[in-house]
Structure formats: C-alpha cells, structure tokens
Amino acid sequence: MKAVLAIIRRDMTLAVRQGGGAGTAIGFFLIVVSLLPLGIGPDLNLLTRIAPGALWVALLLAVLLSAERIFQPDYEDGSLEVLLASPVPLEIVALAKALAHWLTTGLPLTLALPFLGILLNIDIADIGPIMLAALLGTPALSLIAAFGTALTMGVRRGGLLVSLLVLPLYVPALIFGVVLSSGAMRSGPGYAPPALILAAITLGAVVLAPIGAAAAIRAHMK
Amino acid sequence: MSSMQRFANPTRFMALSGVVLPWVAGVAVVLLGIGLYWSLFIAPADYQQGETVRIMFIHVPAAWNALFVYTFMAAASCVALIWRHPLADVAAKTAAPIGASFTFLALVTGSLWGKPMWGTWWVWDARLTSVLVLLLLYLAYMAIWRAIDEPSKAGRIAAILAIAGFINVPIIKFSVDWWNTLHQPASVFRAGGPAIHPSMLWPLLIMAAGYTVLFLAMHLSAMRAEILRRRIRSMQIARLEG
Numbered sequence: 001m002k003a004v005l006a007i008i009r010r011d012m013t014l015a016v017r018q019g020g021g022a023g024t025a026i027g028f029f030l031i032v033v034s035l036l037p038l039g040i041g042p043d044l045n046l047l048t049r050i051a052p053g054a055l056w057v058a059l060l061l062a063v064l065l066s067a068e069r070i071f072q073p074d075y076e077d078g079s080l081e082v083l084l085a086s087p088v089p090l091e092i093v094a095l096a097k098a099l100a101h102w103l104t105t106g107l108p109l110t111l112a113l114p115f116l117g118i119l120l121n122i123d124i125a126d127i128g129p130i131m132l133a134a135l136l137g138t139p140a141l142s143l144i145a146a147f148g149t150a151l152t153m154g155v156r157r158g159g160l161l162v163s164l165l166v167l168p169l170y171v172p173a174l175i176f177g178v179v180l181s182s183g184a185m186r187s188g189p190g191y192a193p194p195a196l197i198l199a200a201i202t203l204g205a206v207v208l209a210p211i212g213a214a215a216a217i218r219a220h221m222k
Numbered sequence: 223m224s225s226m227q228r229f230a231n232p233t234r235f236m237a238l239s240g241v242v243l244p245w246v247a248g249v250a251v252v253l254l255g256i257g258l259y260w261s262l263f264i265a266p267a268d269y270q271q272g273e274t275v276r277i278m279f280i281h282v283p284a285a286w287n288a289l290f291v292y293t294f295m296a297a298a299s300c301v302a303l304i305w306r307h308p309l310a311d312v313a314a315k316t317a318a319p320i321g322a323s324f325t326f327l328a329l330v331t332g333s334l335w336g337k338p339m340w341g342t343w344w345v346w347d348a349r350l351t352s353v354l355v356l357l358l359l360y361l362a363y364m365a366i367w368r369a370i371d372e373p374s375k376a377g378r379i380a381a382i383l384a385i386a387g388f389i390n391v392p393i394i395k396f397s398v399d400w401w402n403t404l405h406q407p408a409s410v411f412r413a414g415g416p417a418i419h420p421s422m423l424w425p426l427l428i429m430a431a432g433y434t435v436l437f438l439a440m441h442l443s444a445m446r447a448e449i450l451r452r453r454i455r456s457m458q459i460a461r462l463e464g
Contacts, residue, residue, distance in 0.1 A: 147386065151379050155369045164362045165383060168355045168390065212386050215303075219378035 003088045004096045011100035015069065022108035025062045029109055032058040033116045044121045051120035052130060052181035055113065059134065059177075060141065060170050063105055064163055067145035070101050071217070075153045084221055090214035098146035098209065099139075106138030126181070129191055133180040136195060140173045140202040143209035150213035153220050173201050232449045235309055239442050247439040253432035260425035268422075277335040279426055283433040285328035288356060289391055291321030291437060295363075296388040299381035309445075311377045312452075314384060315367060316444035320437055322360035329353060349405035352394040359387040373452070 016022070036054050037047060074080040083093050113134050114127045122130070148166035152158035180194040261279035268275035295317045301310035332350065333343045344350065363384055370376035418426070 151366065151383055152369070155366075157369070161362075161365055161369055164358065164365055168358045168362065169386065171351070171355055172393070208386075212382055215382050216379060219375060219382065222375070222378075 003086065004092060007083070007088075007093060007096040008100045008103070011070075011097055012104055014073075015066075015100070015104040018069075022104050025066050025105045026108055026112050028065055029058050029062045029112060029116065032061060033119060036120070048121045048123065051117060051122045052126070053178050054120065055116060055130065056133075056174055056177050056181065059109055059113075059138070060167070060174060062109055063138065063141045063145055064166060066101070066105050067142075067149050067162060067166070068159055070097050070146045070149050071153050071213075072149060072158070075220070080217065081221065084217070090217060091210040094146055094150065094210040094213040094217070095143075095206070098143045098213075101146065102139050102142035106134075106142050110134040110138055130181040132191070132195060133177045133198060136180075136198040136202055137173045137177040140198075140205040141170065143202075143205040144169050144173075147209040147212045147216070150216040150220075153217070173198065176201065231307075231309055232312075236446060236449060239446055243439065243442050243446070246435060246442060250432060250435040250439045253428060253435055257425055257429035257432045261429060265422050265425050271339060274335060274338050275422070277331055278422075279429045281328060281331040281335055282426060283430040284324045284331065285353065286430055287433045287437055288321060288325040288328050288353070289394060290434065291317050291324060292356060292360070292384075292388070292391055295321060296384050296391075299384040302377060303381045303385075311381075312445050312448045313441070314381060315377070316448050317441055318360055318363050318367075320440050320444065322357060322364065324433070324437070325353060325357045325360060329357065347405050349394065352390060356390055356394060359390060363387070 033055070036058075040046065040050075071080065074083070084090060086093075110131060113131055117127055117130055145162075145166055148162045148169070149158075151165060152162045155161060176194045176198045180191060180198060257279070262276055265276070265279070267273050295314050298310045298314035298317065301307050302314055329350075332353075336345065337343050363380055366380050366383055367376050370379060
C-alpha cells in the first residue's frame, strides 16, 4: 500500500513539474471547445443540443493526449524495469499509474466541465448529470489509455498508433457517458440506468485494464 | 539446429496443408458457384424489397464471417499467448487481413442495400457503428504487427490487443437487441427457429458455408505464405551470420 501511494505521488509530482499535467489537458480541452462554435457557427440552440457529445469527444481526446506519459518516460529511462523487479505486482503498479493519470487529467477535466458547459450554453440543470457522467466515466478512460500505451511502449509513431488502438475501446464509455450527459433521461427511465452502466464499465476497466497492461509490459520487457 | 526445431510443427503443417488446400479451394468454388446461382437466379424476389433482397446473400454471410474470423483470431491469440504455439501466432496474424476484408465487404454491401431500403447510404445505428469499430480493431491489429520490428514481441502484443478487442464481438451480436435501431434483428439464429422462408434460407446458408470455406482456403494459403516468409527470413539471418 505504501509502495502504491509512493508510485501515485511520484507520478503526480512528475506530471505537475514536467508540465503536460492538468494544465495542458485543460488548455487542450478549452481550445477544442472554443474551436467548436467557430466551426459550426454561434447558434446557441444548436450548441446546446450538441454540447454533451462535443464535450465528451473533447474529453476523450484530452485524456488520450496525455496518455503517453503513463508508461513511455519510465520505459525510456529504465525506471519501469525497477518497478518490474519490485515486490509489488505489476498489475497493481499499472493500476496505481492509471490512478495517478486520472488524478492529474480526468479529475481536473471533470472539475472544468461546468465552466466549459456554460460556454456551450448548457442548461444549468444538466450540469449535475454531466459531471456525474465524467466522474463515473473518466477513470475508465485513464485505465484503457494505460492499457493502450502499455501496448505501444517504445514503438515508432506510438502516439498515433495508441489512438487507433484505444478509441475503439472507448466507444461504450462514450455512448453511455453522452446518454447520461444529454439530459434525455430527465423524463422517462431516469438517470440511474446509464449511470449504473457507466459505473460498471469503469469497474470492469479497473479489473481488466491493469491485467492487460501488465501482460503488455511483460511482453515488451522480455 | 534450433531453427529446425522451431519449424518442426510448421513443416508438418506445410506438408498437410499442401495436400488439403486444392480440395478446400475446390469446395469453396463449388459452394459459392451453387450459392450464387441459387441466390441470384432461382431464389424469389422479396414481395417488399424486390430484387434488392439479393444483396442479402452477399451481405449477411460477409458479416457473419467478419465476426467468425475475429473470434477465431482471438482464440488463436489465446493459444499463442498461453502455449507459445508458433502456428497459432501465424494463424492469428494471417486471419486479420481476410477478416478485415469481410468486414469491409459487409459495410459496403450494407451501405448499397441501405440506400434503396432506408433511403440513406449510412446511418449511425448501433449495428453499423459497432461493425465499423470492428473494422478499426482489425486495422489496429494489423498496424501493431507492422509497428513492432521483432516478430515474437509483435506477436505477443498483437495477441493481447486481439483478446481485449474481443469485447466488441458480443456487443455487435446483441447491439440490435440492446438498442432500438434501424438494422433488423437477427432472423436466422434465434429462439423459435428462423423467421426467413426456406426458399431464401437455403441459398443463404449455402453462401455462408461457401464464404467460410473460402476463408479456410485463403487462410491456409496465407499461412503457408507467412511460414515461407519466416523461413526465408531466418535463412537470410543465418547467411548473414555466416
């Protein structure tokens, strides 16, 4: 447990001090959101309608943008081999690193969502579900990104490849995240079904993604 | 000597597949010939869809095989990861381009069928989107094989990806039941028997068998080519090492 906390603290410190942490992700998020009205025109009704989907796509891209730092620097400078030799199981290491990534990317992006949502003219009543969706969904995004980057460690043009690998796996989280965010559930079945499915996706990712990531790291290190 | 040991099993495979391949290819040609003639000339036109229903005989078997090949690929990847069987590695790698072609064919014929039936080439419904995701997974799988130079490492990494992507297969299968979409639900393999008239079901099943045997024939020859390619590679390395 102490080792896990140490890994999380180390990764967060690195993310903050090297830049490319929360600030960059939020900056990227802000730019994508501000490009959107420029691209489709400033019609507020239209923006309200497409805002949940647009926010989620921007969220996926922002998470993906910083995903490379989960394993790539440690692979290059050799500290991943030290982690591999440590008594902590590699699966737990992967889980800790994904958690650190979420704390420096997914969580700040979730907190930034209401402000960006207001920029896109979202109904104030919808802010709560959007944040709930992001809170439930972004851990899965970080975990799946950790799996994807573990697969492409040390590969030429790995950044481009990782989006090709990871985006298909993001589809379920995206679908239910947008369903929960869009306010379509306000009448009818209520918020519970998509929220529960999103939570299930994240819980599934908590179990499966570290196993996959650890298997990929072992294959790379052999 | 170690290279001889490594190819001990593939050698037997090469001998066996060399004998079997012409027969499998012949069966594929016969089945596809009968199936195509039956579905394009004998089978009746649909009372609602008219002649366009014949697209089904090309489209549905391609979609079935797209899923079948991915399932096969994931299973072969499991075998390759667990038992390090060299043939399983080759089987998974060479199945991917064929599966991607089936997926592409299903998407294109579905689009051609959608235009007269639904009035649009493409809709973002659950079935279409998840099949598109399947195509992307095939492409990602092929990309990662090419991106990693060392074949044994590339094989393991690609196998892990194939198994992770297998999550998509049940999603595709049940997408039309889970979401209310434009694409029709399953009408052949369902509880209570097929909902399709025998005059159309038979040519459809023959076409499906023809596609599957065609996959077998293409896959066998692709595996043979891959094994030969690896042999040439190891010979070249051996020569360079002198």
